[in-house]
Every structure is written in structure tokens, then in C-alpha cells.
Amino acid sequence: MSESQLFKGIALFTPGGDLIYCIDHSKQDRWHLHLCVALQEILHLPEPPHFLVPCYTATIDHWLNPRTQEVQTFAEAYPAVMRYVPLLAAIFDTGNFVWQAAPWQEGMCEQMVLSTYRSSFPELWEDHDLIVRLDSQRNINDYQPSNLSLTPEVKKTQGYVLRLFVAGHSLITERSLEHLQVFLERSLNHPYTLKVIDVLTHPEQAEIDQVSATPTLVKVWPHPVRRIVGDLDNLEKLLQMLGIKENF
Numbered sequence: 001m002s003e004s005q006l007f008k009g010i011a012l013f014t015p016g017g018d019l020i021y022c023i024d025h026s027k028q029d030r031w032h033l034h035l036c037v038a039l040q041e042i043l044h045l046p047e048p049p050h051f052l053v054p055c056y057t058a059t060i061d062h063w064l065n066p067r068t069q070e071v072q073t074f075a076e077a078y079p080a081v082m083r084y085v086p087l088l089a090a091i092f093d094t095g096n097f098v099w100q101a102a103p104w105q106e107g108m109c110e111q112m113v114l115s116t117y118r119s120s121f122p123e124l125w126e127d128h129d130l131i132v133r134l135d136s137q138r139n140i141n142d143y144q145p146s147n148l149s150l151t152p153e154v155k156k157t158q159g160y161v162l163r164l165f166v167a168g169h170s171l172i173t174e175r176s177l178e179h180l181q182v183f184l185e186r187s188l189n190h191p192y193t194l195k196v197i198d199v200l201t202h203p204e205q206a207e208i209d210q211v212s213a214t215p216t217l218v219k220v221w222p223h224p225v226r227r228i229v230g231d232l233d234n235l236e237k238l239l240q241m242l243g244i245k246e247n248f
Helices: 032-044 079-092 110-115 150-158 171-187 203-208 235-242
Strands: 007-013 019-024 058-064 070-077 133-135 160-166 192-200 216-221 226-229
Touching: 007 032, 007 079, 019 079, 032 133, 032 160, 058 079, 079 133, 079 150, 079 171, 079 192, 133 192, 160 171, 171 192, 171 226, 171 235, 216 235, 226 235
Parallel strands: 019 133, 160 192
Antiparallel strands: 007 019, 007 058, 058 070, 160 216, 216 226
16 A cells, blocks of 8 residues: 555444545545534434444544555544444555454443433434445535435436345455445446345344345335345356346
């Protein structure tokens, strides 16, 4: 990794599993606050959900050791979001790097304390299939919420909604995510959301989507619903599933 690839990344999850994140090469901005403000705008919350920090946060730092002149990586996630490590590895391109569990914050991250916010922020406990990258090159006061928001109406008219079902955290899972993310970025001309669901922790969602084996990729929108089981390296099947040959 070259010095030009130095960056700090911050990912903020909601209790329902939605994700907003940034990659900041200047490593100077206060992105925890920016992410909370963006979530407020996207989900129409009464105020920025600052209580999500640090409990639902993951951070990564690629930094240059001045003594050795080598690029080093430090990545940690709080216990509540450790189950999303395969997704974090994909969006931050960490490969086989082992994410560390951040120390629990006594008095802040207890589930009983966090649940007191649920009545005021019910949207955060819902799953909107939301994965948004906030552009670190744009001032938070200048961005237009409509560019970030992925409401059901936007999804239905402009984008794809995909769900990837996996079983636990493994090297195979990470490779599948990396391959799929590269494919989607190169092949789709429309916005998309990709939700990663672990069937070991969310068996009810696997039952709803009729998933019996992993990995399984399900195209929820646009209709018709289609799926690929197992072979996510088959480019022809992916193109057919997404209808790219038909639509582009």
C-alpha cells in the first residue's frame, strides 16, 4: 500500500442493521458527527442519533509509521457490530485482516440504556436495506439529502435491492463479498443496496426469503425476484440475474 492510500474509515450502523460510512483520506474531519447528521436527514429523524456512537461504530486507520516508514492498519468494531465484519472487510477492502473488538463502554452501550431511545427513534430499529457511503470530499452542510436517501420509492424506480445470505464469518464469505462488490461497481449503471445477512444470527430472514443454502444472492428489486445459490463467480449467471443484458 502506498502513502497515497492512507485513509481513515468510519462505519456507523443502526440497531436495525442499516449502514452509513465514509472514507476520509485527509483524516481530519469529525465524521462521527457527520454520519449522525446524514442519518437524521436520510431517515427523517427528529435529531442526529449521537447515542449510536460509539456503540454501533467501527473504525479503520491506514497510517504511516514515521519510525519504520511502513503503512500499518488498525481496525476495530464494537461488539454490537462485530457480526458485520465481512461487510466491513468488503467496503474497506481489508482482505484477511483481523478486526479487533473495541472495549465495551460501561454505562453507554448497555442494551437497556440504548433501548430507551427506541420510542423516539423507531426508524433506527427498522431494516431499510440501507448502505450509504458519505462522500468525504463534500462538506456536510452542502450535501443534498436526496442524493443519499434510498427510500422505497427511489429503490423501485432507480436502483437494485440485493441481499447476500452467508453463514458466519469466513475467508470464503470475505472473498464472495469482495468479488460481488467489484462486479456490481463495474457492471451496474444504477444505484444499488447490498444487504449482508448471516443466517446463523437471522434465521427468520432466511426463512422469509426461502434461503436454504449459503452463499445465496437474492435480487429483491426490481421484480421478478431472482437468486443465485453458491456460484457467485459465474459472471454469466450474475448478468442474467440482474437483467443487465436485457436492460442495458
